[in-house]
Structures are given as C-alpha cells and as structure tokens.
Amino acid sequence: MKTILITGGLGQLGISLKRIFNSKYEIISSTRSKNLRAADIYLDVTNPILFKDVLKMTSPDLVINLAALTDVDLCERNPELAYSINVGGIDNLVNTFNGPIIHISTDYVFDGESGPNKEKDPTNPLNVYGSSKLASENMLLEQSEDSLVIRANVLYDYASRSNASFLNWVIHSLEEGKEINVVEDQWNNPTWTSSLAVVIDRSIDSGINGLLHWGDDDWINRYEFANKIADVFNLKKSLIKPIKTSELDQTARRPLKGGLDSEFAQAALNLEPPSVEECLQTILEQK
Numbered sequence: 001m002k003t004i005l006i007t008g009g010l011g012q013l014g015i016s017l018k019r020i021f022n023s024k025y026e027i028i029s030s031t032r033s034k035n036l037r038a039a040d041i042y043l044d045v046t047n048p049i050l051f052k053d054v055l056k057m058t059s060p061d062l063v064i065n066l067a068a069l070t071d072v073d074l075c076e077r078n079p080e081l082a083y084s085i086n087v088g089g090i091d092n093l094v095n096t097f098n099g100p101i102i103h104i105s106t107d108y109v110f111d112g113e114s115g116p117n118k119e120k121d122p123t124n125p126l127n128v129y130g131s132s133k134l135a136s137e138n139m140l141l142e143q144s145e146d147s148l149v150i151r152a153n154v155l156y157d158y159a160s161r162s163n164a165s166f167l168n169w170v171i172h173s174l175e176e177g178k179e180i181n182v183v184e185d186q187w188n189n190p191t192w193t194s195s196l197a198v199v200i201d202r203s204i205d206s207g208i209n210g211l212l213h214w215g216d217d218d219w220i221n222r223y224e225f226a227n228k229i230a231d232v233f234n235l236k237k238s239l240i241k242p243i244k245t246s247e248l249d250q251t252a253r254r255p256l257k258g259g260l261d262s263e264f265a266q267a268a269l270n271l272e273p274p275s276v277e278e279c280l281q282t283i284l285e286q287k
Contacts, residue, residue, distance in 0.1 A: 001026050002204075005060035007045055007089070008067035012157045012165055013104065016193035017064065020201060028058045032067070043067075045089030052096045064200065065093060065103045068133070072108070075129040076252035086132035090139050100146045100209070102200060107153040107188065107215075109134040112255020116189060116219055119151075119211050119264055127252035141211065148203055150212045153260055154190040154225075158283050166190070167283070170226050174235035184223035184242040188259040189215030192279035202269040213260035217273040225276065232280040 002025045006014050009029030021027050030043035043054050045067045055063075067089050069075055075082035093101060107115065108130035109123045125131045137149045156167040173180045191214065199214045220228070223242045230237040245254055262273060 002061040003028065003059065004062045004064060005030060005055070005058050006064045006066060007043060007093075008065070009040060011066055012155055012159070013193045013196060014066050015159075016157060016197040017200065020194065020197045024201075028060065030054060030067075045092060046084050048092040048096065051092045055097050060097075061099060062204065063093060063097055063099065063101045065090065065101060068104070070129070072127060072129045072254070073251040075132065076127055079128045079132075082128050082132045083135070086129075087135045087139060090136040094140060094143045100148070101140060101144055102148045102150065102203065103136065103140050104196075105133045105137050105149050105151045106130065107151055107258045107260050108255060109137070109151065110255055110258065112186075112258045115187060115255070115257040116215065116259035116261045117213070118261045119213055126255055129252065130255075137211070146209050148209050148212065150196070150199065150203070150214055151260055152191050152196050152214055153258060154188045154222075155193050155196065156190055157193040158287060166222070166225070167229060167280075170229045170240075171233055171235065174230060174233075174239050177236075177239070179239045179241055180226070181241050181243045181247075182223045182226045183245050183248070184221050185244050185256050186254060187219060187221050187257050189217065189219045189273075190225050190276055191216045192274070192283070194282075195274055195279065199265065199269065199271065202271060206269060208268060212262075212265045212268070214262045214265050215260040215273065216276060216279065218276045219259050220276070228276050229280060232277065232284055 004025045005028045007030050010031040018027050029040045031040050032044045069082050069085040109125050110117045111124040111126050140147050156165040226240045
C-alpha cells in the first residue's frame with residue numbers, strides 16, 4: 001500500500017481526499033494548524049528543517065501539496081507572505097523529496113479575458129495570488145519531471161460549522177434570512193472537492209505528469225451558482241442580489257471570464273465532469 005503525505009490536509013479538498021483514499025492508501029495528513037487531530041501531524045511548509053524531518057519520519061511514496069495561502073486579498077496586501085508559502089513551500093518540498101508530487105493550482109494564473117482556458121493558453125495573472133501560484137507551478141515542473149500540476153477553480157463542499165466555501169456561505173446566509181450580494185460578472189466552472197479528488201485518484205493510477213486542468217461541467221457566473229444552490233437546498237432565491245465586481249471593495253483584481261477547459265484531462269483519465277446540480281444533490285443527500 002502506498003503512503004501519501006497530504007500537506008494542508010485540513011482544508012475542504014484534503015478532507016475529501018482522505019475520505020476517498022482511506023481504504024486504498026496509507027494517508028498522512030499534515031497541517032500548520034495548532035488544532036491537530038489524531039491522524040494529523042504538524043508541518044509548516046515554509047520551514048525547510050521541519051519539512052525534511054517530516055519527510056524522513058513519514059517516508060511517503062507521493063506528496064499531494066494542498067498547502068497554500070488562498071486569501072486573494074491577503075496575498076495582495078502581503079506578497080512576501082504569499083510567496084513564502086505558495087512558492088517557498090514548493091521550493092522546500094522539491095529540495096527534500098525525490099518522489100512524485102501532485103500540486104494543486106488555480107485558474108487565477110490567467111487574466112480572465114477569454115476563459116475557460118486550456119493548458120496551452122498563455123498565462124497572465126492579475127494579482128499576487130495568481131503570480132505566486134504560477135511561480136510554484138514553474139518551479140515544480142522545471143525541477144521534478146514525474147510530478148503533476150492540477151489547476152482547479154471555485155472548489156466547494158459542505159461542512160456544517162464552516163463558511164470556508166462559497167456553498168456554506170450561501171446556505172448559512174439564506175437559512176438565516178440574510179440578503180447576500182453575489183457577483184454576476186465572474187465566470188468559472190465550480191468544482192466539487194469530491195470530483196477533484198476522483199481526478200487526483202485517477203491521476204495517481206495512470207501515472208500522468210505535467211499539467212492538467214479540471215473543472216466541473218457548468219461554466220456559470222457566481223450569481224447563477226448561488227441560485228442553483230438555493231434551488232437544490234430549497235432556499236429563498238429572492239435574498240440573492242446580483243452585483244458587479246467593481247462594486248466590491250477588494251484589494252486584488254479578479255479575472256472575470258475564468259474557469260478551465262478540462263477536455264484533455266477528460267480524455268487522458270476517461271472521466272466526465274459532473275454537473276453542479278448533480279453535485280449539489282449528492283451533497284444534500286449526504287448532509
């Protein structure tokens with residue numbers, strides 16, 4: 001049985017991976033949170049000595065790197081912190097681990113002028129977050145030939161006590177009768193973490209390397225996504241108000257026509273992306 005180390009394992013995707021991989025691999029989940037669970041180990045990816053010690057202790061066959069600073073506005077305000085985590089973490093990993101690495105990146109490496117984008121489209125990030133993730137991709141692919149970068153976008157899942165995902169925020173707000181403002185000019189293909197976990201699993205089985213894009217089937221704007229959530233969860237759609245991105249007081253620029261074309265990954269991995277409605281219905285049934 002392969003041993004897999006997941007960095008940043010307490011996030012939405014890490015939890016989905018552990019659920020899917022539980023009986024197939026020996027999973028070691030790491031986090032820099034002080035609130036460790038029994039199966040987790042502490043790891044700050046910016047600390048090369050600690051990284052080396054953890055790799056020596058766990059001896060993984062594969063590392064899935066989910067550790068990242070994903071707060072787009074915080075990255076813009078603190079570029080040094082963004083690069084220390086998003087690029088420095090990969091630098092420490094490739095300099096201490098000789099095996100294959102799967103690294104999760106983002107559609108924010110593009111400028112949002114002509115999405116959804118293919119793998120070969122030219123990159124042009126608009127903000128520090130996108131620039132730092134692009135730098136991490138380049139570093140990994142230049143230094144590790146058997147590794148894989150998977151770009152994803154608008155990941156979501158449901159966790160009853162969290163507003164960490166767009167899905168949670170919409171459900172909790174509407175359940176409480178709160179009006180919410182949702183942008184109608186940012187387009188992506190929202191991706192359920194369990195869908196991406198299946199892509200990662202299939203990628204491991206196939207041994208594919210290089211660069212892949214994955215997004216679920218619907219290319220929609222955020223306002224439409226919120227309305228689909230309200231429909232499936234039987235919540236009041238009239239509380240959802242459409243606004244423009246320019247109306248928000250955001251530090252970092254956002255790409256507007258984002259999203260990812262996953263045609264290559266579909267063919268390479270023999271997978272079909274699920275629809276938003278399918279994913280939301282499954283989440284509702286499991287809730």
